[in-house]
Amino acid sequence: MLEVIVIVLVVLVVAAGLAASLVIPRRRRSLGAPRDTAPPESTTPGPGRSTTLAPPGPATVPPDVEPPPSTAGAGSTDTDVPPADEVLPPPVRRPELDVPEPTAGRMQRLRARLARSQTSLGRGLLSVLSRDALDEDAWEEVEEALLLADVGVGATNDIVTALRTRTQVLGTRSQGELRALLAEELVRALQPELDRTLHTVPTGDVPAVVLVVGVNGTGKTTTCGKLARVLVADGRTVLLGAADTFRAAAADQLQTWGSRVGAETVRGPEGGDPASVAFDAVKQGRDQHVDTVLIDTAGRLHTKVGLMDELGKVKRVIEKHGPIDETLLVLDATTGQNGLIQARVFTEVADVTGVVLTKLDGTAKGGIVISVQRELGVPVKLIGLGEGPDDLAPFDPEQFVDALLGD
C-alpha cells in the first residue's frame, strides 16, 4: 500500500514539473509586448481607414502565438539552437507618438512671435499717424515704413492714399481711431475675401493629394512635417511621399517628422526619380485609403526649363491617379523681393493654389504677405512662425494685423 502511495506521489511531482516547464517560456515570450507600448487610441484608424503606423515589430507577438522561427541560427543544427529565452529579441518599445496641438487658436498662441518682430512696423506707423500735423514728410515716413516691411510699391500706394483721405475726413484723431483705421487698411490690403481653404479632405475613400513645391532651403520638408501634424491633430490619416530625392537626408528628415505622429513615408533611392516616388506614394495612399497624401519635392532652381521638366513630370505621373487637390508653394519670408522673383517661376510651372510663408518669426518684413498675394495672385494659406513642430498656423488676415499693430 505504501509503495502505491509513493508511486502516485512521484507521478504527481513529475507531471507538475512538466506542466511548469511548458508554461514558463510562454509567459516569458509575452513580456516582449507590454500593454503600454500600444499606440494611443487617437491614432488608431477607423473602419475602412488604413493604418499609417509602422508594421509591428517582434515585440508585438501576441502571448499565445508562437514566434516565427529565428533566422539567427540559420544553417546550424537543432542542437546549436540556444534556449528560447536567448533567441527572443529584446523587447522593442514602439516610439511614443506625439499628440500635436489642436490647430484652432494657433495663430493666437504664436502671436507673440509675430509681435516680437513686427511691432517696429506697427508702432512706427501709429506714432507717425498720431502726430498733430500730417504733412508731406509724415506721409513719406509712412510710405517708407511700409516699403521697408516689404509691403510692395502698389500696395503701399493704395494704403497711403486711403489713409490720407480717411484721416482728413476724420479730423482730430484718437489713438484708438487711428489704430482701427490702420488695421482696416492693412486687412483690406491682405484681401480677406480670398479663399484660404486647404484642400486636404478625401473624396470618398480617395485621398486628397497635396504637392509641396518651392526653392530648397525655404522650409518645404519642415512644412510637410508640420502640416502632417496639423492634419493628424484634426483626426486625419496621412501618408508622406519623399520626392526630394536630391537633397541628402531630406527623406530621413521627412520620415522622422512622420514617425512622430504615426504617418508612414514612401521613399526611393537617393538621387532616384522623384516622379516615381510621387507615383508610388499616391498609389499606396489610395490602396490604404488614407485621408491625405503629402508630397515633398526638390526645388532645384537650376533653370526654368529644368524645373519645368522635373516638376511637370511629377505632376503628370500623380495625375495618372487623379487630380492634385492642392499645390502649396513654400516661400521664405526673409528672402524678400528676391524670393518673390523665384516664386513667380514656380507659379508658371505648377498650378499653385496656396502659399506657405515660412520664417515670419525671423523677419521684420511681415508686409511680404501683402506683396506675395498681389504679385502671385495666390492666397497665403499657412504661415511658419518657428522651427518647433507646431509652429505652423492657418493664416488669418485680421489676427495677423492685430499682432502686427500690437496692443
Ligand code: GDP
Ligand atoms: P527645404 O530644403 O525647403 O526642405 O527646407 P527645410 O525644411 O530643410 O528647412 C530649412 C531650414 O529652415 C531648417 O533649419 C528649418 O528648421 C527652418 N525653418 C523652416 N520653417 C521655419 C520657420 O517657420 N521659422 C524658422 N525660424 N525656421 C524655419
